[in-house]
Amino acid sequence: xxxxxxxxxxxxxxxxxxxxxxxxxxxxxxxxxxxxxxxxxxxxxxxxxxxxxxxxxxxxxxxxxxxxxxxxxxxxxxxxxxxxxxxxxxxxxxxxxxxxxxxxxxxxxxxxxxxxxxxxxxxxxxxxxxxxxxxxxxxxxxxxxxxxxxxxxxxxxxxxxxxxxxxxxxxxxxxxxxxxxxxxxxxxxxxxxxxxxxxxxxxxxxxxxxxxxxxxxxxxxxxxxxxxxxxxxxxxxxxxxxxxxxxxxxxxxxxxxxxxxxxxxxxxxxxxxxxxxxxxxxxxxxxxxxxxxxxxxxxxxxxxxxxxxxxxxxxxxxxxxxxxxxxxxxxxxxxxxxxxxxxxxxxxxxxxxxxxxxxxxxxxxxxxxxxxx
Amino acid sequence: xxxxxxxxxxxxxxxxxxxxxxxxxxxxxxxxxxxxxxxxxxxxxxxxxxxxxxxxxxxxxxxxxxxxxxxxxxxxxxxxxxxxxxxxxxxxxxxxxxxxxxxxxxxxxxxxxxxxxxxxxxxxxxxxxxxxxxxxxxxxxxxxxxxxxxxxxxxxxxxxxxxxxxxxxxxxxxxxxxxxxxxxxxxxxxxxxxxxxxxxxxxxxxxxxxxxxxxxxxxxxxxxxxxxxxxxxxxxxxxxxxxxxxxxxxxxxxxxxxxxxxxxxxxxxxxxx
Numbered sequence: 001x002x003x004x005x006x007x008x009x010x011x012x013x014x015x016x017x018x019x020x021x022x023x024x025x026x027x028x029x030x031x032x033x034x035x036x037x038x039x040x041x042x043x044x045x046x047x048x049x050x051x052x053x054x055x056x057x058x059x060x061x062x063x064x065x066x067x068x069x070x071x072x073x074x075x076x077x078x079x080x081x082x083x084x085x086x087x088x089x090x091x092x093x094x095x096x097x098x099x100x101x102x103x104x105x106x107x108x109x110x111x112x113x114x115x116x117x118x119x120x121x122x123x124x125x126x127x128x129x130x131x132x133x134x135x136x137x138x139x140x141x142x143x144x145x146x147x148x149x150x151x152x153x154x155x156x157x158x159x160x161x162x163x164x165x166x167x168x169x170x171x172x173x174x175x176x177x178x179x180x181x182x183x184x185x186x187x188x189x190x191x192x193x194x195x196x197x198x199x200x201x202x203x204x205x206x207x208x209x210x211x212x213x214x215x216x217x218x219x220x221x222x223x224x225x226x227x228x229x230x231x232x233x234x235x236x237x238x239x240x241x242x243x244x245x246x247x248x249x250x251x252x253x254x255x256x257x258x259x260x261x262x263x264x265x266x267x268x269x270x271x272x273x274x275x276x277x278x279x280x281x282x283x284x285x286x287x288x289x290x291x292x293x294x295x296x297x298x299x300x301x302x303x304x305x306x307x308x309x310x311x312x313x314x315x316x317x318x319x320x321x322x323x324x325x326x327x328x329x330x331x332x333x334x335x336x337x338x339x340x341x342x343x344x345x346x347x348x349x350x351x352x353x354x355x356x357x358x359x360x361x362x363x364x365x366x367x368x369x370x371x372x373x
Numbered sequence: 374x375x376x377x378x379x380x381x382x383x384x385x386x387x388x389x390x391x392x393x394x395x396x397x398x399x400x401x402x403x404x405x406x407x408x409x410x411x412x413x414x415x416x417x418x419x420x421x422x423x424x425x426x427x428x429x430x431x432x433x434x435x436x437x438x439x440x441x442x443x444x445x446x447x448x449x450x451x452x453x454x455x456x457x458x459x460x461x462x463x464x465x466x467x468x469x470x471x472x473x474x475x476x477x478x479x480x481x482x483x484x485x486x487x488x489x490x491x492x493x494x495x496x497x498x499x500x501x502x503x504x505x506x507x508x509x510x511x512x513x514x515x516x517x518x519x520x521x522x523x524x525x526x527x528x529x530x531x532x533x534x535x536x537x538x539x540x541x542x543x544x545x546x547x548x549x550x551x552x553x554x555x556x557x558x559x560x561x562x563x564x565x566x567x568x569x570x571x572x573x574x575x576x577x578x579x580x581x582x583x584x585x586x587x588x589x590x591x592x593x594x595x596x597x598x599x600x601x602x603x604x605x606x607x608x609x610x611x612x613x614x615x616x617x618x619x620x621x622x623x624x625x626x627x628x629x630x631x632x633x634x635x636x637x638x639x640x641x642x643x644x645x646x
Contacts, residue, residue: 085549092540094543098640111548112549159549
């Protein structure tokens with residue numbers, strides 16, 4: 001069965017110069033994206049970033065104002081949603097409440113007027129893969145959230161889709177169940193070899209599911225990269241704070257490779273900052289890239305606010321002399337230099353090569369200058 | 374206890390008259406000379422009376438079906454419209470409810486009459502050779518009642534359609550279903566509770582619509598409400614008209630309960646509207 005399934009190949013998808021406006025509001029602007037057949041992509045962004053609009057354009061529920069949508073190289077903008085062979089999994093699963101699990105999965109096959117015997121065999125196979133075979137006669141209302149999601153995926157995959165679109169698929173699940181379902185659904189999608197696009201505002205979901213993540217902000221693509229690359233080398237200040245936690249430290253360029261932090265010390269970044277002397281910059285330093293150290297040149301003095309144990313790690317927050325909050329995360333067992341609230345501690349950046357440098361946004365600069373006067 | 378005055382009102386205005394009606398129907402003859410089931414036996418053994426009852430129930434069913442067929446396109450347009458159009462459609466739907474039954478019915482007499490708008494238009498266009506009998510006909514009565522009762526159907530259907538999750542129709546479309554299939558397999562079954570509620574309301578209202586039935590149907594078509602009126606006021610046979618009233622009430626409520634119970638058994642997975 002595995003062999004038969006891996007024959008099913010997804011479409012490749014190309015978006016070229018996609019733009020869409022609702023009246024005067026620009027929802028999407030100049031979107032270019034190429035997705036390889038069988039790839040699992042996450043569209044990640046805060047609410048209102050245009051990711052749902054993008055999904056509806058790919059699905060065919062919305063015709064873009066501008067640009068091209070291509071499946072396997074062929075343009076599809078004129079093809080209505082019901083002939084695009086796309087499997088959709090909705091946020092609320094959108095199972096038909098009056099139809100049994102069996103009939104829900106059979107729906108797309110009945111719409112294609114397949115013979116009954118073929119429908120029965122296919123539905124049985126899909127429910128088997130989704131581990132829902134024993135629930136065929138139940139109504140969706142009699143299932144748990146995770147079970148409904150399995151049925152929704154089985155229904156989407158039953159039509160042998162060239163593309164599967166998942167809209168915030170895990171947001172309705174309990175936090176404990178979420179990771180299990182993410183792993184299960186990822187492996188199911190990979191078994192099918194179907195091209196999949198997950199829309200989400202949850203960065204953990206995007207990081208755990210996707211081969212590549214497309215970060216959208218205000219209708220534009222900010223970065224397309226692997227989960228690791230996004231985390232380690234964010235292309236913008238927005239991404240550095242949107243993906244994972246980070247500390248933003250303001251400073252001013254003093255030399256080709258040096259930045260004077262507002263928080264105190266001058267830092268040697270070990271590489272060119274590629275900005276002129278005097279340029280205001282913001283450094284993004286991940287909490288796990290900061291460690292407690294001794295008082296010495298280059299160390300950042302902070303006043304400790306609180307320490308929060310979070311299972312495997314503990315997070316300490318401190319405030320610099322310039323009023324910037326800094327989070328330090330360390331393995332809880334480490335226990336070195338456990339600081340108490342109100343005490344002064346000295347922080348060191350463990351690996352300067354993993355610090356990202358961004359120009360400080362203009363409005364931040366003016367606020368900042370007012371304050372430092 | 375605010376319940377007591379309400380209970381007293383209910384007792385005085387509903388239970389007592391109903392009991393009086395039952396009592397009157399049990400008298401053997403219009404002279405009230407003795408008690409028996411004679412009036413009921415008379416009804417059940419009289420083909421004319423049985424025909425009047427079945428015609429009346431059939432009228433209700435036909436009008437309810439006609440409003441149902443009109444209500445769905447109307448409701449679908451409503452749901453697809455913007456706020457301004459929705460307000461306009463709501464106003465147009467409510468319009469029949471804002472005019473008195475008598476005025477609405479006379480309007481239909483003007484429209485359907487021998488020299489009415491429909492006949493004069495058709496004649497002057499040369500489409501009809503002679504004026505058609507629209508008024509005082511079964512079809513005219515169904516037409517007038519359909520217009521008048523449409524709000525009772527349209528409002529529950531629109532309400533169920535508004536409660537329908539848009540993702541369900543999108544899911545069906547994504548799975549390859551045509552518009553007709555989406556309507557038949559998703560929209561219709563999931564709005565059925567609203568449609569059945571509307572159907573029952575219109576059925577009961579149309580079957581008992583004394584004024585419209587009498588004015589648009591004229592004296593030519595005898596239906597239960599006018600039959601009861603004629604037996605009571607014309608013939609002064611109070612026991613028989615009381616029996617007719619009770620039989621008619623039981624028939625209408627019986628059908629309403631039977632259809633309500635059947636729909637609860639067969640409509641699965643949908644909350645009752």
